[in-house]
Amino acid sequence: MDLFSEIASTFIGQLQKPTLAFLFGGMLIAALGSRLEIPDAIYRFIVVVLLLKIGLGAGIEIRKAEIASLLVPAIIAAILGTFIVLVGSFSLAKTPGVKYEDGVATAGLFGAVSASTLAVAMVMLEQSDIPFEGWVPALYPFMDIAALVVAIVLAQLHVRKKDAGKGEKGIRVWPIVTESLRGSALSALLLGLVIGLLARPESVYESFYEPLFRGLLSILMLVMGIEAYSRLAELRRVAHVYAVYAVVGPVVHGLLGFALGYVAHLTVGLSPGGVVLLAVMAGSSSDISGPPTLRAAIPGANPSAYIGASTSIGTPVALLSIPLYMALAEYIFSV
Amino acid sequence: MDLFSEIASTFIGQLQKPTLAFLFGGMLIAALGSRLEIPDAIYRFIVVVLLLKIGLGAGIEIRKAEIASLLVPAIIAAILGTFIVLVGSFSLAKTPGVKYEDGVATAGLFGAVSASTLAVAMVMLEQSDIPFEGWVPALYPFMDIAALVVAIVLAQLHVRKKDAGKGEKGIRVWPIVTESLRGSALSALLLGLVIGLLARPESVYESFYEPLFRGLLSILMLVMGIEAYSRLAELRRVAHVYAVYAVVGPVVHGLLGFALGYVAHLTVGLSPGGVVLLAVMAGSSSDISGPPTLRAAIPGANPSAYIGASTSIGTPVALLSIPLYMALAEYIFSV
Amino acid sequence: MDLFSEIASTFIGQLQKPTLAFLFGGMLIAALGSRLEIPDAIYRFIVVVLLLKIGLGAGIEIRKAEIASLLVPAIIAAILGTFIVLVGSFSLAKTPGVKYEDGVATAGLFGAVSASTLAVAMVMLEQSDIPFEGWVPALYPFMDIAALVVAIVLAQLHVRKKDAGKGEKGIRVWPIVTESLRGSALSALLLGLVIGLLARPESVYESFYEPLFRGLLSILMLVMGIEAYSRLAELRRVAHVYAVYAVVGPVVHGLLGFALGYVAHLTVGLSPGGVVLLAVMAGSSSDISGPPTLRAAIPGANPSAYIGASTSIGTPVALLSIPLYMALAEYIFSV
Amino acid sequence: MTIAAIKISVIVERFLLPEVERILASEGANRYSTYPGGGKGEHSTHPFDAASVVREFSIVKVEAIVLERATAERIADKIAYECLKDQSGIVWLEGVEVLRRNKF
Amino acid sequence: MTIAAIKISVIVERFLLPEVERILASEGANRYSTYPGGGKGEHSTHPFDAASVVREFSIVKVEAIVLERATAERIADKIAYECLKDQSGIVWLEGVEVLRRNKF
Amino acid sequence: MTIAAIKISVIVERFLLPEVERILASEGANRYSTYPGGGKGEHSTHPFDAASVVREFSIVKVEAIVLERATAERIADKIAYECLKDQSGIVWLEGVEVLRRNKF
Numbered sequence A, B, C: 001m002d003l004f005s006e007i008a009s010t011f012i013g014q015l016q017k018p019t020l021a022f023l024f025g026g027m028l029i030a031a032l033g034s035r036l037e038i039p040d041a042i043y044r045f046i047v048v049v050l051l052l053k054i055g056l057g058a059g060i061e062i063r064k065a066e067i068a069s070l071l072v073p074a075i076i077a078a079i080l081g082t083f084i085v086l087v088g089s090f091s092l093a094k095t096p097g098v099k100y101e102d103g104v105a106t107a108g109l110f111g112a113v114s115a116s117t118l119a120v121a122m123v124m125l126e127q128s129d130i131p132f133e134g135w136v137p138a139l140y141p142f143m144d145i146a147a148l149v150v151a152i153v154l155a156q157l158h159v160r161k162k163d164a165g166k167g168e169k170g171i172r173v174w175p176i177v178t179e180s181l182r183g184s185a186l187s188a189l190l191l192g193l194v195i196g197l198l199a200r201p202e203s204v205y206e207s208f209y210e211p212l213f214r215g216l217l218s219i220l221m222l223v224m225g226i227e228a229y230s231r232l233a234e235l236r237r238v239a240h241v242y243a244v245y246a247v248v249g250p251v252v253h254g255l256l257g258f259a260l261g262y263v264a265h266l267t268v269g270l271s272p273g274g275v276v277l278l279a280v281m282a283g284s285s286s287d288i289s290g291p292p293t294l295r296a297a298i299p300g301a302n303p304s305a306y307i308g309a310s311t312s313i314g315t316p317v318a319l320l321s322i323p324l325y326m327a328l329a330e331y332i333f334s335v
Numbered sequence D, E, F: 001m002t003i004a005a006i007k008i009s010v011i012v013e014r015f016l017l018p019e020v021e022r023i024l025a026s027e028g029a030n031r032y033s034t035y036p037g038g039g040k041g042e043h044s045t046h047p048f049d050a051a052s053v054v055r056e057f058s059i060v061k062v063e064a065i066v067l068e069r070a071t072a073e074r075i076a077d078k079i080a081y082e083c084l085k086d087q088s089g090i091v092w093l094e095g096v097e098v099l100r101r102n103k104f
Ligand SMILES: Nc1ncnc2c1ncn2[C@@H]1O[C@H](COP(=O)(O)O)[C@@H](O)[C@H]1O
Pocket: D011, D012, D038, D039, D040, D041, D042, D043, D044, D045, D046, D059, D087, D088, D089, D090, E031, E032, E033, E034, E063, E064, E065, E066, E103, E104
């Protein structure tokens, strides 16, 4: 089968998988004005459980892994996060009609990682029996924090240049890092990781976190779909180029991630599934923890621009591109 | 075994089933003044999950069903909803001491469908190994919307006759239908239906929605029991005839449903379990979505009358009559 | 293996079990200032589900048990609750620098029972294949209510002595008992018990309550860990002797419980696992329902003292002592 | 520097929110806040966080601050005598002092 | 047409709600609203939606509007000096203007 | 016996709470209450209890009662012109009468 028909068939197959169906379902009911909604407390709990699950799974696997084989992918993840933001700061942020801070903040979100997109990819790989190293999801913070830090530093440097003379205080990177780590999403992931690493959570992992994973993810997709539709209105208020960036960005970033993942495959033997997950993380844009970090640190940027672009278009496009990377992997690695 | 002892033994058997035990448990703790309560967010989530599950299950089955065999039961469901309201509007609503609008609104609720009662019946049938067509629960909206529309139209015609002369605006049926469909309960059911029909949600259905169904239903029954007790006080403030209607109505409506279901059995081969479910829907009275629709559309009706009658007596009676229809089915169809 | 190395090895084994890991995880993230939090609605639901589960399990087992074999342990439980409070009222409450009411309220909490500690012990026993009579958790209310009643009566007698002459009204024990029983924790336990006893909830118990138990408990431990850390600050504001009592008390009370449990073993054949659970209940201090009962009934006592001591130190110490009683049981009964 | 303004407070059941919003908008008051609540009135008791079977009947408080007293009175009148004519709920006004006039 | 009235606001921990309700009822004020909240006071910090192990200690605001100032003062006094004597919580009064006198 | 006092009300998105708290504390106002809410403003609509993907953007109301008008004005000014300069949110003041002076 040639690459194109491989992609087409994987794509059609995945569209039928429930996870994406729930995303579209959420958009649909929002578009039809339904009053169906998921209570906030449930949504927050689902996020915590999914991230604990991802962390626990990764932690359990890291125990068995060699540290060396982890190091290269971690560095690649951080490079990807940095590079995506730099690209955005030279392309989107320099486009006429786009305020520099808005552009950089948007690039920051697209460089960072969406936990829900990552979770969907994990489910799709499992369903397609494409194996991956259990610790790959633990690369998330490396890419995520790198992207947010770079975006915030670029924006603050820019503001400082404008306000030159007014009370020069240094840009401190460390508080941005700790603030990110303290957010509920990364905290849950890391907590799971530590418990998975140091304790023996296999029993509760297999009796609770693992079986509930897919079901809770389907509810999360519903919420994401509703939100994606509701934010479309905001996006209409900002320049068109955001929509273009939000469509093209995820695919370009994902393919970049795939390429660097291939390097990790050649150097330290990263599995085909691992390469796909790296591509997915690069292609995804942060939805839960990135936005508040950016709003607090770049108050001058317009949140409608970057959040609208990310939630309404970036995340759906990133989710729809997962089958692309899977098809690529099947084609290249013949898995 | 004769019919009577058949009913008696099915009844006693079902009383021991946990679902009804949780209903009575809820009434008991409310009566004893316990501070035990289920958080609202959890209740709302349970309702969404149960209705998604019912919808998904129905959607998956409709794929395999012939459209013709669906059509007759759907028409019957709509007829039942309409007929129950008409009967109520000529009996209860014409009783001395009952305001016409109050009576029609009450008949509307009793003609509409209770999702929780339907869910309980599905569990009971499964436990007793009485099979039913998986798409039968999808008849719910046909009966529900028919009943609400008829009740609202009758009430509005009545008000218009009273206010004759004052700004005659036509009664529009379509907004009532769309309003009903946008409510959270029907939205969840239909969303599940569409996903079940168009995607392949079997994996998540079997790993999440199906296993959690009984457990979540037990919690829902607890909430229903607590509410049934709390609303009793309201009922005491209105005419006795409401209590009589709430005791007799569900059984009469249910038997009517059984009879028309039997017609569907003869014409398009509706299964015995399907006949029972049709009876249960007819016998049940709407608890989640009917009341707000009626309050918005018939503001002149006293909600204490219709909600009290439905929640405090109608729903418990409808739940307790399920074994009756099951016994009837066992007797008639010798299942 | 000698007793000491038995304890050491059980202890180390249990530390690796996920339940305690989640407790420490909660403390850790609170200490690091993470914004990870469990929504209140979820926490309240988890408590209800765990206590329903404990109650259902106990109810199902009581059906099979002989009433006589229940009676002795129930009396022992009530004696333990009473005795622990009396000991506290003569030791802690008489220490210089400790206000009598504060000391008695603290002893009341430590005499009462923590549902979460009990649940953890049940999981640990199951994981270690140490069997116990399923009805033992139903001893909880006997110890709990005895302790709270004695503490409240002692405190009210004290206040009355001080205010001698001012409007002497009798101390009524019955309202304290009913208030306790109406609290959400005991209500859920007793509701489960009654349903387990009178209905046949085995199906829903096995499909829902039992499988979710460990997972929900892991989330509960997270909440307990976060709370334990947050309350430490309060504890620093009161006399040091509270910290000492909170460290020593649980172990002493637990060993006392073990000793009286051994008596029940000799007289009515209480199983080794049952003895451990009795020790755990005695060693635990009430976290959910005791504090509000005490605050309402002993308004003069400083809640920072008793709640701080119990939540920040008492509960972690009680949880960490469970392996001690398990090791003791293995040593003495050679299970 | 504070500016005198009027706060309109409304307590209604949730299913009436769209109606209240419509009235606010009809008078140009497009900004408001909402809070979940419970309460006891003439009709019945609403818990504020226990499950209530019909969610649309839970209590919501709406607060809208407007600069003109006349607008506030018109809004309050419409809500009291149109929206709440046959429905339960209450309306009241309070004088407040706001900062940043352009935000209202 | 608005009528002057008084709003009594009380912030207490949830386990004291029955006591506050009793005092309100003793002065004939049988209508009130409640709102979930959080806060920081003399004693400790309460999150308003994170799990707090003891739910009965979470913060609740009670608002009751009454027509007579004297009634409001008696209620506020009783709450402050009876119910909250040894407990944490605060009470205050605000003048408001209500519509539809018969609803209060 | 009631004492005149000032209530500062602030509506902000949750991620700004620490900032508001910092400003309150800087003026010695260490006691306040918080309430979950939703609303519609210049920028967007916030549901008050449906899932919002970014929780930190949900609406919170902060109320702090202080005895001195000057303090209240300083706090309101700082919040309006420092904390909310580039962010959405509003601030207002209301006169209230409190009981038990020592609690404020
Ligand atoms: N006097 C009052 N003070 C405060 N809240 C009230 C008052 N009267 C009614 N309410 C609120 O308005 C809701 C509906 O009131 P009602 O229309 O009297 O049933 C009640 O549940 C309370 O939340």
